[in-house]
Amino acid sequence: MLQEFIIRFLVGGAIVSLFAVLGDLFRPKSFAGLFGAAPSVALASLGLTIAKYGSGLAATEGRSMMVGALALCVYSQAVRWLMMRYKLHALVVTLLSIFLWLGISFGLWFILLR
Amino acid sequence: MSVDIKLAALRETKWYEFAVRFVFGGLVTVLAGVITEQFGPVVGGLFLAFPAIFPASATLVEKHERQKQEKQGLPTKGERRGREAASADAAGAALGSLGLLAFGGMVWWLVPRFPAWVVLVGATLAWCGVSLLAWNIRKKL
Numbered sequence: 214m215l216q217e218f219i220i221r222f223l224v225g226g227a228i229v230s231l232f233a234v235l236g237d238l239f240r241p242k243s244f245a246g247l248f249g250a251a252p253s254v255a256l257a258s259l260g261l262t263i264a265k266y267g268s269g270l271a272a273t274e275g276r277s278m279m280v281g282a283l284a285l286c287v288y289s290q291a292v293r294w295l296m297m298r299y300k301l302h303a304l305v306v307t308l309l310s311i312f313l314w315l316g317i318s319f320g321l322w323f324i325l326l327r
Numbered sequence: 328m329s330v331d332i333k334l335a336a337l338r339e340t341k342w343y344e345f346a347v348r349f350v351f352g353g354l355v356t357v358l359a360g361v362i363t364e365q366f367g368p369v370v371g372g373l374f375l376a377f378p379a380i381f382p383a384s385a386t387l388v389e390k391h392e393r394q395k396q397e398k399q400g401l402p403t404k405g406e407r408r409g410r411e412a413a414s415a416d417a418a419g420a421a422l423g424s425l426g427l428l429a430f431g432g433m434v435w436w437l438v439p440r441f442p443a444w445v446v447l448v449g450a451t452l453a454w455c456g457v458s459l460l461a462w463n464i465r466k467k468l
Contacts, residue, residue, distance in 0.1 A: 225356020246419020275434030277372025
């Protein structure tokens, strides 16, 4: 179990870092921002899930991920709006808005997937 | 507005800023795995689109832009420019999340039919294609 956590941590950290570096390289910022929604955690997790449990579980995760992606779209737009409207710092807005992501994700899960 | 690659931007990022994103990414990947184990793939799958790295990235974007303006002796302007840069980053992430929707759809539809590595490569290309398309459409509006 511990070994699996370590592998997940290292693979996830490496893939997320790779996409983050790509995001650092590009200009304008709106283009670089695309990498903020890169499938980095998904690539790491799905690869390991398929290796351990097979493709059935991964397909179910992919379907749920679509719901999470919709929540991410709303989250990002909300962050953008809150920062400009209330002149708040990025760290405060992005962290507090995670509750919005959780609310939308689990709300849609309850309506569509439960 | 054309897309440029600025290699010098990597020098603006400190080693600990790379480390923070590595640790965040690793922790969220572990968290997604734990949630799948505990609550099943339906709930666990939601966290594959968790804004894992976005808070750290947006904060860095804001900080770097503010420091750039402060170096030029414009601290007040730096605050605003930092916020605008992070806001543009968030707008990009919103478009990228449409690509992520396509990624999830491809995995859901194709993973039972084709080899896993083919599906993951195809889904990543779909993320790329849909994100670029959305960004181009947004740019033209």
